[in-house]
Amino acid sequence: MSSIIQFIADFVFYYPLAMSIVWIIGALYFYFRHEAGRKRSIPILSSYPMVSVIIPAHNEQDAIESTILGVLESDYPNFEVIVVDDGSKDRTPLILQKLAREHPKVRVLIMKQNMGKPSALRYGFLACLGEIIFAIDADAYVEPDAMRWMVGHFVTGPRVGAVTGNPRVRNRTTLLAKIQVGEYSSIIGMIKRTQRLLGKILTVSGVIAAFRKRALLDVGLWDIDMITDDINVTWKLEKGFWDIRYEPNALCWILVPETIGGLWKQRLRWSQGGGEVIRRHVDIWFSWKQRRLWPIYIEYVVSVFWSYAYVVFGLLWIIHFIIPHSLPTVELLPDWKGTILVALCLVQSMIALYIDNRYEKNIIWYHFWVIWYPLFYWLLTALATVVATPKALFRKMGKLAVWSSPDRGL
Incomplete structure (x- = not known):
């Protein structure tokens, strides 16, 4: 014993x-094979398929406007923006309606009841016109060239089902936030590079991810009962034999928790989501x-x-x-x-x-x-x-x- x-x-x-x-x-290995020695010049694509940007939001009055305006600054020539307000109780719906009147590319869906992020993504999907779905969080600020970098994988790879971007920490005023700067590089970035080499990326970052519409339809979209939509949809795509890639050039600036309580809630949700995915996809052992x-x-x-x-x-x-x-x-x-x-x-x-x-x-x-x-x-x-x-x-x-x-x- x-x-x-x-x-x-x-x-x-x-x-x-x-x-x-x-x-x-x-x-x-990933760095020296795919990144080192290559210029970060904006990619020129052979075609520019329509991209539908979906932004689910719930009580995001402080961040949502800058997020949408950041997307509108994208240098990608062919995209629309669909914002789904999921039962917000603050001024978020009013801000969204104002932005929709001012910017023709922006469309807004207002849900009266909080249905959850997976449900908001599904409703946004039903309104999409594009063949590429670009999903970001309501507090994310994407670089103008991020869409080009990610769409390039779909243009050149017909079996590419999803591409995950490179989240970067935006707020750095406290020790917790500064520690997470290192975490997103030394843990999250390294894991994604390694998993990409192995051919099986475990999680597309929900804060910035692009999907082929046909791939999402093939796996039945996001499951509305999963606490972490990004981990689960990744596993569904992997089980459907779709290729998932990591694009480090697609930068997205995010806000991270700066209190112990906020960080604990985030990590508790991540851990529970991982456990739910393992529970749901235990059937892989029978195939x-x-x-x-x-x-x-x-x-x-x-x-x-x-x-x-x-x-x-x-x-x-x-x-x-x-x-x-x-x-x-x-x-x-x-x-x-x-x-x-x-x-x-x-x-x-x-x-x-x-x-x-x-x-x-x-x-x-x-x-x-x-x-x-x-x-x-x-x-x-x-x-x-x-x-x-x-x-x-x-x-x-x-x-x-x-x-x-x-x-x-x-």
């Missing part, structure tokens, strides 16, 4: 170590055709197991100070193993920020704030997973996944 406990304790250390090495190697998704499924389950082990052994470490015991522990303050992990994390962050310096000059200086990242990321992620997984496994599915306005920064 003691050997099993020791094995789990060692696993808590070796799992993040191994995954960091995988992400570093994958991101560097040999879906075997390329098996490793991704296993990796997620292993990450959940790691979170529980990390929290349990961390609690044992805390209890040891009150009631001494001989059981294995995981020190929340770094010992020699923790020091190795932190050092590797800092190396990973330095490499990621170096890669992203191509898209955001001087971002390398945010490495100073990343020293706090291992503690925040591991502890917060583990706790959120432990709390959210039972909700995901036992939540009654079929009910609308309604939403509330997230923390948009201080």
Whole structure:
């Protein structure tokens, strides 16, 4: 029994170590193969298919106008904007109606009841004229050339079903926000580069994603009962054998939570959404055709197991100070193993920020704030997973996944 406990304790250390090495190697390979040495010149496409930009919004009176005006500044020659107000109680509908009168490209759908983001996306889809669906969040500011970069994949790849862009942190006034600058580079960016090399991207970023209309119809659009629409629709597309790509040149500036409470709610939702997707798509194990998704499924389950082990052994470490015991522990303050992990994390962050310096000059200086990242990321992620997984496994599915306005920064 003691050997099993020791094995789990060692696993808590070796799992993040191994995954960091995988992400570093994958991101560097992707960078030197697809990014390094190439100019960021605006792509000239052989054709410009109609693009329908869908923006679901709920109580977004402070951000929605700048988001829409940013989209209208796009240099893509053929697009429309459809904004779906999902039962907002603030001034959002009035702002949208004003913008629709002033800009012919903007159309507005007003829903009287909060039906949830997936439902808003589905209603917006029904009104779309374009063959490419470009979905962004109501607080996102997309670069003028982002649409060209993403549409280029659909023009050259007939089997491309979705393209995910490159979210960048827009608000950086607090330590939490500055830490997330490093996170979006060293974790999210690196994972997407690595997964793209493996041919199976797990999640298109809901804040900026483009879809082929035919691909969405093929998989039945977004499921209205899933708390995270982006993860679930990605899995549906992967199961439908559509190609999903990552375009780092498609920049999108987003607002991240700047309070512990706001960050906790966000990560709890992400963790629950991941668990719901794993629960819904367990059927991949009954089809040999879906075997390329098996490793991704296993990796997620292993990450959940790691979170529980990390929290349990961390609690044992805390209890040891009150009631001494001989059981294995995981020190929340770094010992020699923790020091190795932190050092590797800092190396990973330095490499990621170096890669992203191509898209955001001087971002390398945010490495100073990343020293706090291992503690925040591991502890917060583990706790959120432990709390959210039972909700995901036992939540009654079929009910609308309604939403509330997230923390948009201080």
